[in-house]
Amino acid sequence: MISLTIDGKPVSVQEGSSVLDAARSAGIPIPTLCHHPKLSAFGGCRLCIVRIEGIPRPVTSCTTPAAEGMVVTTASPEITALRKTVLELILSDHPNDCMVCEGAGTCTLQEYAYAFGLRDNPYPGERRQYEACDANPFIERDMEKCIACGRCVKVCDEIQGVAAINFTYRGFKTKICPAFERELDCEFCGQCVQVCPTGALTGKQWARTARTLDVQKVRTVCGYCGVGCEVLLHVQNNRIIRVSAPDDGWNEGWLCVKGRFGYRFVDSPDRLTEPLIRKDGVLQPASWDEALQLVADKLTAIKTQHGPDTIGGLSSARCTTEENYLFQKLMRAAIGTNNVDHCARL
Amino acid sequence: MTETIIRVCMGPGGIAAGGADVLAAFQSGLADAQVSATIENRCTMHKVGCLGLCAKDVLVDIIRNGDKKTYELVTPDMAGRIITEHVIGGTPVAEWLVKDDYHAFHAKQVKVVLSDCGAVDPESIDSYIAAGGYAAVRAVLTSMTRKDVIDLIKNSGLRGRGGAGFPTGVKWENCSNVDADTKYIICNADEGDPGAFMDRAALEGNPHAVLEGMLIGAYAIGARIGYVYVRAEYPLAVERLNLAIRQAAEHGFLGENILGSGFGFTLRIKLGAGAFVCGEETALIASIEGERGMPRPKPPFPVYKGLWGKPTVINNVETLANVPYIIRNGADWFASYGTEKSKGTKVFSLTGKVRNTGLIEVPMGITLREIIHEIGGGIENGRRFKAVQTGGPSGGCIPASMIDLNVDYESLSKAGSIVGSGGMIVLDEDDCMVSVAKYFLQFTQAESCGKCVPCRVGTKRLLEIMERITNGNGQESDLDLLVKLGNDIRQTSLCGLGMTAPNPVLSTIKYFRDEYEAHIRDKKCPAKVCKNLLTFSVIAAACKGCGACLRACPAGAVSGEKKKLHTIDQTRCVKCGACFDACKFKAIAKD
Ligand SMILES: Cc1cc2nc3c(=O)[nH]c(=O)nc-3n(C[C@H](O)[C@H](O)[C@H](O)COP(=O)(O)O)c2cc1C
Ligand code: SF4
Ligand code: SF4
Ligand code: SF4
Numbered sequence: 016m017i018s019l020t021i022d023g024k025p026v027s028v029q030e031g032s033s034v035l036d037a038a039r040s041a042g043i044p045i046p047t048l049c050h051h052p053k054l055s056a057f058g059g060c061r062l063c064i065v066r067i068e069g070i071p072r073p074v075t076s077c078t079t080p081a082a083e084g085m086v087v088t089t090a091s092p093e094i095t096a097l098r099k100t101v102l103e104l105i106l107s108d109h110p111n112d113c114m115v116c117e118g119a120g121t122c123t124l125q126e127y128a129y130a131f132g133l134r135d136n137p138y139p140g141e142r143r144q145y146e147a148c149d150a151n152p153f154i155e156r157d158m159e160k161c162i163a164c165g166r167c168v169k170v171c172d173e174i175q176g177v178a179a180i181n182f183t184y185r186g187f188k189t190k191i192c193p194a195f196e197r198e199l200d201c202e203f204c205g206q207c208v209q210v211c212p213t214g215a216l217t218g219k220q221w222a223r224t225a226r227t228l229d230v231q232k233v234r235t236v237c238g239y240c241g242v243g244c245e246v247l248l249h250v251q252n253n254r255i256i257r258v259s260a261p262d263d264g265w266n267e268g269w270l271c272v273k274g275r276f277g278y279r280f281v282d283s284p285d286r287l288t289e290p291l292i293r294k295d296g297v298l299q300p301a302s303w304d305e306a307l308q309l310v311a312d313k314l315t316a317i318k319t320q321h322g323p324d325t326i327g328g329l330s331s332a333r334c335t336t337e338e339n340y341l342f343q344k345l346m347r348a349a350i351g352t353n354n355v356d357h358c359a360r361l
Numbered sequence: 362m363t364e365t366i367i368r369v370c371m372g373p374g375g376i377a378a379g380g381a382d383v384l385a386a387f388q389s390g391l392a393d394a395q396v397s398a399t400i401e402n403r404c405t406m407h408k409v410g411c412l413g414l415c416a417k418d419v420l421v422d423i424i425r426n427g428d429k430k431t432y433e434l435v436t437p438d439m440a441g442r443i444i445t446e447h448v449i450g451g452t453p454v455a456e457w458l459v460k461d462d463y464h465a466f467h468a469k470q471v472k473v474v475l476s477d478c479g480a481v482d483p484e485s486i487d488s489y490i491a492a493g494g495y496a497a498v499r500a501v502l503t504s505m506t507r508k509d510v511i512d513l514i515k516n517s518g519l520r521g522r523g524g525a526g527f528p529t530g531v532k533w534e535n536c537s538n539v540d541a542d543t544k545y546i547i548c549n550a551d552e553g554d555p556g557a558f559m560d561r562a563a564l565e566g567n568p569h570a571v572l573e574g575m576l577i578g579a580y581a582i583g584a585r586i587g588y589v590y591v592r593a594e595y596p597l598a599v600e601r602l603n604l605a606i607r608q609a610a611e612h613g614f615l616g617e618n619i620l621g622s623g624f625g626f627t628l629r630i631k632l633g634a635g636a637f638v639c640g641e642e643t644a645l646i647a648s649i650e651g652e653r654g655m656p657r658p659k660p661p662f663p664v665y666k667g668l669w670g671k672p673t674v675i676n677n678v679e680t681l682a683n684v685p686y687i688i689r690n691g692a693d694w695f696a697s698y699g700t701e702k703s704k705g706t707k708v709f710s711l712t713g714k715v716r717n718t719g720l721i722e723v724p725m726g727i728t729l730r731e732i733i734h735e736i737g738g739g740i741e742n743g744r745r746f747k748a749v750q751t752g753g754p755s756g757g758c759i760p761a762s763m764i765d766l767n768v769d770y771e772s773l774s775k776a777g778s779i780v781g782s783g784g785m786i787v788l789d790e791d792d793c794m795v796s797v798a799k800y801f802l803q804f805t806q807a808e809s810c811g812k813c814v815p816c817r818v819g820t821k822r823l824l825e826i827m828e829r830i831t832n833g834n835g836q837e838s839d840l841d842l843l844v845k846l847g848n849d850i851r852q853t854s855l856c857g858l859g860m861t862a863p864n865p866v867l868s869t870i871k872y873f874r875d876e877y878e879a880h881i882r883d884k885k886c887p888a889k890v891c892k893n894l895l896t897f898s899v900i901a902a903a904c905k906g907c908g909a910c911l912r913a914c915p916a917g918a919v920s921g922e923k924k925k926l927h928t929i930d931q932t933r934c935v936k937c938g939a940c941f942d943a944c945k946f947k948a949i950a951k952d
Contacts, residue, residue: 080660096849163817185811189809
């Protein structure tokens, strides 16, 4: 353990912790935009600067390892003023668009603008302007709102292992995009959307559906595969309008493309909600008893006439392990064939 | 029988000044007079650009029976008299010989890094060895421990020449003390400062010295692999480095078990793609690793965790090129040059409004006055010296009133500038300090890697304020805003680029506030550089009505009949100055 003093308070942390970790573990808040607890430290937004005795300049607490005996000041008029300048600079190149922004309410930048009471722009000047160009069905990228915090770049590389996007160009024109500014063509896991601290990245499916207020969050388990990621369903008027992952779930906030974006089948008009039996060439509603009886009769007939091995069963990766167990039992014990498989071979 | 050698400068400067014609004039003059003499090229003998005094070209040496005299500013028509009076008659033409300032250019210089540039053939290892090369590495590998080497470099007081001035011996010691199976040494030859070419001169002029310095450094820290990170815009340097590496390997100075010492070392070249920020050590490391060249936070410092996470020493070309000479001549010899805290010599590229421009190598602690007035020969055209900009885009401007300042790390930084990599631009009364600062800011702003907010957005906003001031739209509050924003950027930026980018602005505000105020309050540029603040008008008393201005104006802003007074329509004038240049009667006023 390492002992240090933060804002006059003695703090003990594990070796390898950053000054930021140490402060937060002691309940001392430090603003950050580019930091994400599950990604490598970046040191780009400069909001988390603190003063450490013996170091002549303010340093970023996210990148500075906590050391024995360190004396840290996280808030002072000087530090607050510097943080304010940084925020003013970010906002000087940001659309004044919060009224209609998808990020409003969950945007960290907006939160800090509020906390620091930023209203005027002391640095009026050029703003980056980009054409919208997303041909993909999942992710909307409004790069004028991007603050180049690099979180999306890191999550894509460090967590997803895809590295579909990166920093391009230099200076003020720095932009996050796929190589050669091509269209985004990746796994569409949406991890980048999840970590973006602003309204720059949004899921197209939930864009312009609802603000956070009238949305109910339901924590459940993704039904797509046996991995069983924890998800948060964002529900409005009894409809799922978005899926995200809770940071404290065992899957640490990460999902795949199906879990994050594949929820619209739930209230699709094409979805089957009752058994249908084809009568006179037309599918007609039937009761479960009627439908199951029909299936049982047909299977028995095929088995008697052609033998059990003319029947095969395919189950779904979306079933639970128990359901899959019962299914193979049905095939092997009741029907008497080993022709059984499932679709979890994606 | 007298023996005469005539050497004509045929370096780039010499050729530009008409060296070929001078050479031809001597050849035909000798033939007419029926005298024989050997004619040589004065400058390209050793495949390096001339390190002499190009402002005095064409320079011609006459060596008569071993007695050398040098003529300056020679033109073809002077050849006849020189041949008759000097070559044949034995009496030099005194009035054409080089003057005191030519000697001053050399007298105040002390050459260490550049000592062998021009004297040895950079493409021949034998030539370097004959001049004492590789003796240092031999001494190190056969009779010195790693600690001996480190102590010697520490005692010499050598500090990094790449900008920050960190003590080289201490850096090596820190890395040497880390226990790791793999370590690296990197030579930083990215040299991205606009106008800087000291490292290029060292690499092209004597690549083996840099290589030898790296070998010694590698031995001291325990590295077996080294990289030279050199910008791709230096093809000749790359070619000579490749050749030097090949020759060194053939001579057993690279590879396994060097000189039977058991120590092995391999050297690789990595080409940089021309980003200024890739000269910053952590960005350079990222670039070698194949990542985008963006600086990483320190700590961890490269000596503990550098290339591929391994302990790494990064040194500048000039730093490394000093090392073999220090080993050969001893720490005390090196420390005898310079000041208490800044030892040795430093190469500067002296440019701007001085008479003598070029690369110079001077002992640390020399005064600006000696550099500008003695080595540099003073200001061109008798104009008034105004300031000197040192340290390139990270540096600052030092005003004329501080001309007796010593040039060393401490004094320059106290004056609000830096030694940096060694750029030195002399400015006179015709230079607008606001524009000079704006120029450097344009460079750093465009070269920011974009990682951190104060540098990416802050330098852009600084530049916008500077632009509005030079365009005549400055506001009274802008000066305070520049100082506040500049200081905040210095305080909050991640790497040296952002931390120093506001320096040109802050130092010019500090010393030339009145010039800013003239731009902002009076909407005037005192040096008459900022176009938008100029007014061109016709001086009625002087105008002859020749119509030259009317014909020259691209905007149709001038009107007037032949032989009558012309006038300029201010609403149409684009302030290009064509009329001013065209008028033979000085009848156009520029205010
Ligand atoms: C923006 C920036 C550009 C730099 N460019 C160079 C360069 O071109 N060459 C160089 O040797 N050092 C450069 N440096 C300094 C290096 O980071 C590093 O300090 C130096 O190479 C260390 O070598 P030294 O101790 O021998 O000076 C640069 C630093 C910054 C912040
Ligand atoms: S959706 Fe996933 S794979 Fe695609 S860019 Fe975002 S993080 Fe990378
Ligand atoms: S898109 Fe979002 S996460 Fe990515 S860099 Fe921009 S602000 Fe950060
Ligand atoms: S100071 Fe500038 S160059 Fe350095 S890391 Fe920040 S943005 Fe990049």
